[in-house]
Amino acid sequence: MTKPFIEITGLTKRYPAPKGGEPLTVFEDANFGIEKGEFVCIIGHSGCGKSTIMNILAGLDTPTTGGIIMGGKEIAGPSLDRGVVFQNYSLLPWLSALKNVTFGVRARHPEWTREQVVEHSQKYLKMVGLTDGAEHRKPSQLSGGMRQRVSIARAFAIQPQLLLLDEPFGALDALTRGTIQDELIRIWSATEQTVFMITHDVDEAILLSDRILLMTNGPYARVAESVVVDINRPRNRAEIIHEPAYYKIRNHLVEFLARRSKELAGQQNGRESAGAPPKTVRPGLSEAEEPERRPAGRPQLVSLAG
Ligand SMILES: Nc1ncnc2c1ncn2[C@@H]1O[C@H](COP(=O)(O)OP(=O)(O)O)[C@@H](O)[C@H]1O
Numbered sequence: 012m013t014k015p016f017i018e019i020t021g022l023t024k025r026y027p028a029p030k031g032g033e034p035l036t037v038f039e040d041a042n043f044g045i046e047k048g049e050f051v052c053i054i055g056h057s058g059c060g061k062s063t064i065m066n067i068l069a070g071l072d073t074p075t076t077g078g079i080i081m082g083g084k085e086i087a088g089p090s091l092d093r094g095v096v097f098q099n100y101s102l103l104p105w106l107s108a109l110k111n112v113t114f115g116v117r118a119r120h121p122e123w124t125r126e127q128v129v130e131h132s133q134k135y136l137k138m139v140g141l142t143d144g145a146e147h148r149k150p151s152q153l154s155g156g157m158r159q160r161v162s163i164a165r166a167f168a169i170q171p172q173l174l175l176l177d178e179p180f181g182a183l184d185a186l187t188r189g190t191i192q193d194e195l196i197r198i199w200s201a202t203e204q205t206v207f208m209i210t211h212d213v214d215e216a217i218l219l220s221d222r223i224l225l226m227t228n229g230p231y232a233r234v235a236e237s238v239v240v241d242i243n244r245p246r247n248r249a250e251i252i253h254e255p256a257y258y259k260i261r262n263h264l265v266e267f268l269a270r271r272s273k274e275l276a277g278q279q280n281g282r283e284s285a286g287a288p289p290k291t292v293r294p295g296l297s298e299a300e301e302p303e304r305r306p307a308g309r310p311q312l313v314s315l316a317g
């Protein structure tokens with residue numbers, strides 16, 4: 012078997028005991044892989060460790076034990092190969108929106124002229140709707156939604172191999188969210204990028220992803236299932252709801268969040284299932300359908316030029 016692009020092996024995160032308390036094991040011995048070019052969403056209740064996994068993938072946090080290999084190399088610190096959109100958007104407060112974006116682009120393309128860097132950055136700010144002077148404002152002069160859009164432009168503009176998105180669209184109004192989701196899919200379809208995205212929105216996860224990882228509640232949280240989204244692309248938010256697979260997948264996710272995430276959490280500690288890779292489930296397929304007939308793969312490559 013060939014190894015996946017990203018291999019997460021024996022990943023454990025434990026925090027030492029606070030004074031007079033117990034140590035906290037957020038998750039223990041997590042094992043899963045992500046293929047190159049895959050769009051993967053992860054869903055689980057607050058506090059189960061989603062952001063922790065993402066920060067370890069970003070190279071900004073370290074596991075207590077275990078590790079992550081990406082493209083054959085161990086992740087050991089941040090890199091321009093990985094672009095991150097944080098839950099709380101963390102922009103550099105002393106720089107304008109534009110400079111927050113050019114900062115990374117310049118590091119990515121040191122050979123570019125100043126004009127090329129600015130033009131490239133403006134293109135991504137335009138994509139998220141920040142134009143007409145808004146790009147020259149500092150983060151403190153922007154609304155929360157606008158700051159989040161700068162953070163999205165900044166991550167996309169460095170065109171990383173891996174995009175890490177931590178609930179990136181939560182602060183956006185529905186219209187902007189839809190536009191940026193479409194743009195994300197367009198960029199992802201046109202490139203070899205891999206996306207790992209945290210969301211609490213099951214409809215967003217089904218619309219966007221190839222596969223949805225489901226996490227049980229913490230402590231000792233586990234990536235219990237890998238739900239394959241067997242719905243052909245391109246997908247359209249108005250039409251996808253008429254797909255027979257849509258509600259099967261949606262019901263599966265909702266049921267997991269409402270009931271099984273908690274039930275499975277009770278079975279954590281020290282049982283044989285700990286450390287097992289997530290179970291692959293395909294709720295969207297009827298029994299008669301053969302899995303290999305319905306690849307969820309990316310649509311044909313389209314050019315981003317122009
Ligand atoms: N520095 C820390 N010290 C102790 N516990 C922490 C620390 N950072 C995070 N945690 C705990 O780790 C768990 C997972 O957090 P997080 O990854 O942010 O969850 P999620 O993103 O799924 O909501 C939570 O219970 C949180 O309280």
Ligand SMILES: [Mg+2]
Pocket residue numbers: 061062063098177
């Ligand atoms: Mg989080």
